[in-house]
Amino acid sequence: MTRPVLEVRDLAVEFDTENGRVRAVNNVSFSVNAGEVVGLVGESGCGKTVTGLSLLGLVPSPPGEVVNGEILLDGHDLLKLNEVGMRKIRGGEVSMIFQEPMTALNPVLTVGYQMTEVLRLHKSLSKRQARNAAIEMLGIVGIPVPSKRIDEYPHEMSGGMRQRVMIAMALSCGPKLLIADEPTTALDVTTQAQVLDEIVRLQHQFEMAVILITHDLGVVAQTCQRALVMYCGELVEAAPIDSLFASPRHPYTQGLIRSIPRIREHKIDRLPVIEGMVPDIAALPEGCHFADRCNRVQADCHERSPVLTPSAEAGAVACWHPLEPQHD
Amino acid sequence: MAAVPETIVFVAAPPRQGLWSKAFHKFCRDRAGLVGLWVVLLYAIVALGVWLGFWAGDWADVTGPKWGPVSAQHWFGTNLIGQDIFARALYSTRTAFELGLVVAVLSTFVGAVFGAFAGFFSGGWIDELVLWFMGVIDSIPFYLLVAAIAFSLGDSPYAMYIAMIATFWVGTSRLVRGEVIKLKEFEFVEAAHAIGLSELAIIFRHILPNTFHILLVQATITFVAAIKSEVILSFLGIGIQDGMSWGLMIAESTIEVLAGFFNNFIAASLLMFGLVMAFNMFSDALQDALDPRSVR
Amino acid sequence: MTKPLLEVRNLVKHFPVRGGGFSFVRQQLKAVDDVSFTLLPGQTLGLVGESGCGKSTLGRALLRLQEPNSGQVFFEGRDILQMNRAELKAQRRDIQMIFQDPFASLSPRRTVAQTVREPLDVHDIGTSLERRKRVEELIELVGLRAAILNRYPHEFSGGQRQRIGIARALALNPKLIVADEPVSALDVSVQSQVLNLIKDLQLQLGVSFVFISHDLAVIQHISDVVAVMYLGRIVEQAEVSSLYASPKHPYTQALLSAVPAAHPAAGAKRIILSGDVPSPISPPSGCTFHPRCPAAQAKCQTTEPRQTTLHNGDYQRQFTCHYPLGS
Numbered sequence: 001m002t003r004p005v006l007e008v009r010d011l012a013v014e015f016d017t018e019n020g021r022v023r024a025v026n027n028v029s030f031s032v033n034a035g036e037v038v039g040l041v042g043e044s045g046c047g048k049t050v051t052g053l054s055l056l057g058l059v060p061s062p063p064g065e066v067v068n069g070e071i072l073l074d075g076h077d078l079l080k081l082n083e084v085g086m087r088k089i090r091g092g093e094v095s096m097i098f099q100e101p102m103t104a105l106n107p108v109l110t111v112g113y114q115m116t117e118v119l120r121l122h123k124s125l126s127k128r129q130a131r132n133a134a135i136e137m138l139g140i141v142g143i144p145v146p147s148k149r150i151d152e153y154p155h156e157m158s159g160g161m162r163q164r165v166m167i168a169m170a171l172s173c174g175p176k177l178l179i180a181d182e183p184t185t186a187l188d189v190t191t192q193a194q195v196l197d198e199i200v201r202l203q204h205q206f207e208m209a210v211i212l213i214t215h216d217l218g219v220v221a222q223t224c225q226r227a228l229v230m231y232c233g234e235l236v237e238a239a240p241i242d243s244l245f246a247s248p249r250h251p252y253t254q255g256l257i258r259s260i261p262r263i264r265e266h267k268i269d270r271l272p273v274i275e276g277m278v279p280d281i282a283a284l285p286e287g288c289h290f291a292d293r294c295n296r297v298q299a300d301c302h303e304r305s306p307v308l309t310p311s312a313e314a315g316a317v318a319c320w321h322p323l324e325p326q327h328d
Numbered sequence: 329m330a331a332v333p334e335t336i337v338f339v340a341a342p343p344r345q346g347l348w349s350k351a352f353h354k355f356c357r358d359r360a361g362l363v364g365l366w367v368v369l370l371y372a373i374v375a376l377g378v379w380l381g382f383w384a385g386d387w388a389d390v391t392g393p394k395w396g397p398v399s400a401q402h403w404f405g406t407n408l409i410g411q412d413i414f415a416r417a418l419y420s421t422r423t424a425f426e427l428g429l430v431v432a433v434l435s436t437f438v439g440a441v442f443g444a445f446a447g448f449f450s451g452g453w454i455d456e457l458v459l460w461f462m463g464v465i466d467s468i469p470f471y472l473l474v475a476a477i478a479f480s481l482g483d484s485p486y487a488m489y490i491a492m493i494a495t496f497w498v499g500t501s502r503l504v505r506g507e508v509i510k511l512k513e514f515e516f517v518e519a520a521h522a523i524g525l526s527e528l529a530i531i532f533r534h535i536l537p538n539t540f541h542i543l544l545v546q547a548t549i550t551f552v553a554a555i556k557s558e559v560i561l562s563f564l565g566i567g568i569q570d571g572m573s574w575g576l577m578i579a580e581s582t583i584e585v586l587a588g589f590f591n592n593f594i595a596a597s598l599l600m601f602g603l604v605m606a607f608n609m610f611s612d613a614l615q616d617a618l619d620p621r622s623v624r
Numbered sequence: 625m626t627k628p629l630l631e632v633r634n635l636v637k638h639f640p641v642r643g644g645g646f647s648f649v650r651q652q653l654k655a656v657d658d659v660s661f662t663l664l665p666g667q668t669l670g671l672v673g674e675s676g677c678g679k680s681t682l683g684r685a686l687l688r689l690q691e692p693n694s695g696q697v698f699f700e701g702r703d704i705l706q707m708n709r710a711e712l713k714a715q716r717r718d719i720q721m722i723f724q725d726p727f728a729s730l731s732p733r734r735t736v737a738q739t740v741r742e743p744l745d746v747h748d749i750g751t752s753l754e755r756r757k758r759v760e761e762l763i764e765l766v767g768l769r770a771a772i773l774n775r776y777p778h779e780f781s782g783g784q785r786q787r788i789g790i791a792r793a794l795a796l797n798p799k800l801i802v803a804d805e806p807v808s809a810l811d812v813s814v815q816s817q818v819l820n821l822i823k824d825l826q827l828q829l830g831v832s833f834v835f836i837s838h839d840l841a842v843i844q845h846i847s848d849v850v851a852v853m854y855l856g857r858i859v860e861q862a863e864v865s866s867l868y869a870s871p872k873h874p875y876t877q878a879l880l881s882a883v884p885a886a887h888p889a890a891g892a893k894r895i896i897l898s899g900d901v902p903s904p905i906s907p908p909s910g911c912t913f914h915p916r917c918p919a920a921q922a923k924c925q926t927t928e929p930r931q932t933t934l935h936n937g938d939y940q941r942q943f944t945c946h947y948p949l950g951s
Contacts, residue, residue: 018350043811158900188674188838190897193882197896215812218884259816261841263868263883270823271816271845277781278811515729518689519792523743524716537733 004031005176005209006055011069013050013059019282024050024064026233029308032177037203037210039220039241041256042230043278048213051230052179055211056096057086073177092122095170097163099182104166105154111138111165112150115172122173137168140205142198160191164198171202178203181213196223217260221245229253232281232289235308239315247326249317251294288320296321351541354617361613367606371421378422386412387419387572395589405591408584416572417595423573424603427489427558428551435493436547439500440539444531446501447508458505462498470495470557471564478566485569488561492554500546507539541618548611552604559600574600627701629832630663630686630800635695637678637685641905653905655681656692657856663849665799668826668833670847670864672840672879674901678856679836683802686834687719688712699800717747720793724805726785730777736763736788737773743795762791767821783814787821794825802834807842819845840883844868849939852876855904855912863939872941872948874919911946919947 013025025047032038042048053059054066057078071078078089090096098104106114115137116130125133131150138146141164154162163183170178180199184192200223203210212224220227220241227244229237229252237250248254255274276293279285285292291301301320308318311325355361378384389411396406404413446458465473473495478487511517512535520530555574561567562575577596585593637656655678663669671679684690686697688704697704699719707715720743723729730739740762744755760770766787777785786806793801803822807815819842826833835846843850844864851861852875860873871877881895897916902908908915914924923946932948934941 018354043813160900188901189840189879189882190674191900193884193894193896194898196884216884217812222884256813259813261816261819261839261845262885263841263844263880267844267865270820273816273820274813277783277814515723515725516731518684519721519723519729519789520731520742521689522687522716522719522721523792523796524713524746525742529746534731534734538731540733 003034005034005074006211007031007070007072008051008055009070009072011051011054011071012067013047013054014065014067016063017282022282024233024281025054027307028069028230028233028235030228030235030238032209032211034176034209035203035207036226037200037212037224039224039227040211040213040230041215041217041220041227043215043256045278045281046230047233048230049181052096052181052211052213055177055179056090056094057081057083058090058096088122091118091170091175092173093175094177094179095173095175096179096181097166097170097183099185105162107154110151110153111157115150115165115169118169119172133172134168137172138165141165141168141171141202142194143168158191159187160194163187163191163195167195167198167202171206171208174206174208176208178208178210179213180210182215183212184219185214185216192219199223217257218262229256232279232284234289235316235318236290237315237317237319238308239317243315243325247323249311249315249322249325250290250319251296251323252290254323255293255295288318296323351617355613358613358616360609361617364606364609364611364613367602368610371603371606372425374418375422375425378419384415384418384422387415391415395584395591398591404595407580407592413577413591413595416577416592417574417599419572420574420577420596421599421603423568423571424555424558424600427492427568427573428554430489431492431496431554432547432551435496435550436500436543438493439497439546440504440536440543442497443501443504444508444536444539447505448512448527448531448535450505450509450512455505458501462501465495465498471561471566474561475566487569488558488567492557496550496553500543500550503542503546504539507542508535511535511538544618545611545615548607548614552607552611555600555604626664628662628698629665629667629700630834631696631698632662632686633660633696633698635659635682635685635697636693637681637690638693651905654678654856654907655904656685659695659853659856659858661851661858661861663800663832663834665832666826666830667848668835668846670843670850671834671836671853672838672843672850673853674838674879676901676904677853678904679838679853680804682853683721683804683834683836686802687716687721689721713747717796718799720796720798720801722786722789722793722801722803722806725809726782726789727777727809729789730785732777735774735776739777739788740773740791740795743792747796749796758795759791762794763788765794765825766791781814782810783818786810786818790818790821790825794829794831797829798831800832800834802836804836805838806835808837808839815842822846840868840880852879855902855907857912857944858942859913859945860943862941862943863936866936866939866941870950872943872950873913873945874917874947874949875913877949878916878918911944919949921947 008031009029011025011028012023014021014023028051040048040051050059055071059066066079069079073089073093078086081089112131112134115134116127119125119130119133135146135150138150143149143161143164157165183199184195187195196219199210212220214220224241226238226240228235229250231252237248237253244253245257248257258272259274261271274293279289279292287302287304288306291297294301298321306318306320308316310316311322390409391412392402392406392410394408394410396402396410398405402412402414404417407413442458446455449455474488474491477491481487517530517534520534558567558573559575559578562573563579567573567575574596577592581593581596635656636658639653639655641651641653659682661669671682673679681690685692692705695705699715704715737759740759741755744750744758749755750758759773763770763773768784768787777788780788807818810818823846825831835843837843847864849861850864850867851858852873853859854875860867860871860876867876868880871880878895878897895918899916902912902915910926911924911929914920917924929944929946931942931944
């Protein structure tokens with residue numbers, strides 16, 4: 001069995017808001033193996049981005065605070081590191097790419113300057129060496145004529161190009177783990193396809209682990225080996241992709257898969273929906289947070305909170321009355 | 329219309345506060361701002377009392393000796409000709425409030441209207457005209473402009489008011505113009521066009537209400553600026569023409585200070601300092617509380 | 625044959641842009657370039673394309689929120705572009721719009737009631753009491769409770785705000801609604817709720833829609849006829865099932881295959897286009913798609929393809945390609 005690169009145990013993150021202290025991430029545990037692409041899926045406000053940020057110690061504080069848990073990278077707890085130690089990890093062993101390629105790059109500095117900065121910081125390369133390494137990296141992520149484009153400013157590039165630059169920067173120090181937060185959401189479909197392909201190819205080439213944070217189950221289906229589904233700050237289901245899509249165990253996962261408009265062979269009149277809406281995180285219902293919207297709800301769901309329990313086929317589900325696994 | 333069987337009927341989100349009350353609660357958590365507000369209110373009560381004739385009615389009367397010391401009868405002493413400095417300082421509070429309010433309200437109003445039109449029609453001739461006009465006013469030194477207006481109005485007591493309004497609206501106008509240029513790209517403005525609303529109605533009903541937070545803060549800033557300018561203008565002799573003000577008191581005190589009598593000078597400066605300081609604290613807190621990024 | 629509700633002929637919208645740096649040479653950004661289509665009453669036209677293809681500009685040009693440079697837009701036989709102010713205002717009753725951003729499309733300092741009622745006020749419809757009743761009807765029609773009418777927009781979630789926007793668009797009983805990406809800013813589970821609402825309303829009220837989206841799955845679900853736009857032009861136009869089953873234009877095919885399959889098993893062979901969408905200021909010669917087209921040939925670089933029209937029962941099928949697929 002492969003050793004996990006990252007192991008997260010009982011992570012809890014709280015935020016101070018105008019409506020009091022809220023728990024944005026609660027009791028989240030998962031692991032990521034080397035060379036694995038794991039999708040972290042959920043709707044906005046479900047805590048997926050906060051989970052990603054907390055892995056790098058980037059939760060804005062105040063108002064945020066990691067109140068509990070361990071984040072083990074190769075067995076070392078990142079939460080015990082001080083700011084200096086954390087800075088060595090960021091961009092070195094773990095790096096992150098963000099949703100908005102327009103704002104993630106500094107508009108007044110050339111792409112080359114921003115790329116070499118990372119390299120010189122983490123790898124103590126000379127200026128010339130760093131530049132060459134940056135050009136090579138840009139070539140690897142599929143930017144044509146990298147020796148020319150390295151001197152361009154971010155605004156001279158298209159959205160897809162900028163996201164490639166972000167990926168090149170993230171990968172330039174050979175991280176063990178890449179966290180990609182909605183990397184393709186701001187891009188067009190055709191560009192999204194290009195960038196996703198690139199991430200998968202590079203993941204093989206660099207043998208790194210990837211956590212892909214997204215709201216788009218289609219993206220997950222296409223790129224990930226395993227998926228973690230979050231709802232209201234908690235993991236509700238974790239499963240390998242094939243079984244997740246073929247036989248989701250949690251009613252929320254099932255609802256999510258069903259309700260997404262997708263291209264079908266035959267048009268249907270009405271899309272299946274999950275009734276109601278995501279509850280306010282400051283006023284979560286008792287028991288299972290999904291109970292009010294669930295089509296399998298029973299009396300006990302409102303009383304006790306389900307915990308993530310391992311189920312068949314290497315998955316886990318947090319539900320008192322999960323759907324039966326289907327074998328076909 | 330028939331019932332819709334298949335649409336889901338939502339339970340609306342739990343009741344929350346309105347925009348203003350949210351801002352109010354945020355303001356209440358700012359200590360410095362609250363202190364500022366209370367001090368400003370105290371000054372306002374003093375000014376109101378003067379205006380209603382409760383106190384300081386005798387500011388112009390000679391009630392004591394020349395340069396009388398601080399006493400139970402004359403809390404701040406008396407001046408060169410034996411007038412009560414405390415009464416004069418209180419009366420000046422009224423002058424300051426009158427000036428501040430009139431200038432703040434009118435210049436903010438003018439600034440808002442011009443700014444909104446310039447911003448809404450940005451790039452067009454209205455915008456060019458307003459910008460040109462603002463440029464012209466900006467390029468005239470403020471004190472020269474006051475002197476010129478005072479001269480042309482034949483020493484009218486309103487010269488200073490007019491000069492201040494004519495100058496201070498420009499800053500507000502530039503801010504409002506920028507905000508309106510941003511706001512008019514919002515889809516709710518397009519939505520208003522789409523239902524057939526006229527441009528005037530869009531400006532006044534949909535756009536200007538969304539600049540209220542800027543206007544409120546600008547008004548407080550203008551208020552302070554007016555009070556401070558009055559001191560210098562009165563000192564130069566082109567400010568308050570009849571009545572009493574802190575500026576006039578300081579102007580009076582120049583002879584006294586040379587003779588070693590500081591009561592007049594200190595009373596006027598301290599009262600002005602207190603009001604300006606309190607107003608600035610209030611204004612800062614107001615700005616934070618109304619910041620739309622946190623209110624949204 | 626039914627008379628079309630909307631007929632657009634050779635619509636053009638160019639934006640002047642200044643050249644880079646200190647150059648004052650005016651260039652033209654061809655946002656909408658010679659676009660024609662027709663829409664029958666009660667039908668939905670899906671307008672699909674990538675960002676910058678001109679689909680939003682086209683939608684706004686139909687309402688004259690952007691003044692088109694040339695062309696004709698016939699609504700029930702009358703050319704909207706020829707109307708004067710008063711006629712246009714009257715016309716606004718029949719054509720309404722739903723916007724993309726539920727946070728930007730409602731005036732923040734106006735209550736729900738004020739927002740939904742405003743169209744009735746502007747066009748002076750009914751008495752005050754009738755207007756209030758109508759507003760309550762509308763708000764229930766879109767799945768909200770009348771109790772919320774005195775709330776402000778910031779108190780609602782994205783999906784609820786979008787419903788309020790829909791209620792405002794329906795207030796005047798329009799015959800056509802232009803919906804610009806109405807669900808793309810919403811969460812997935814809310815998206816399908818709002819899509820279902822739009823479909824219900826269409827069945828119930830018989831409104832026609834021009835539905836603009838970048839999402840091919842949404843377009844397939846909601847549309848009767850689909851027009852695919854690329855660089856300001858409609859490159860393919862067909863009835864929805866035939867377009868999705870057998871695209872004629874290589875761009876349509878590439879778009880369809882780029883959509884992530886919502887199932888890992890459905891691993892169809894994907895066509896990944898190289899490069900980015902070219903700038904609409906200086907579009908490529910010949911067929912504007914040729915630099916990215918997997919099937920491009922020499923002719924495509926030099927000669928602009930002409931529109932081909934196939935008749936297929938009630939529907940027409942149009943595409944602009946020298947070498948259409950499956951022929």
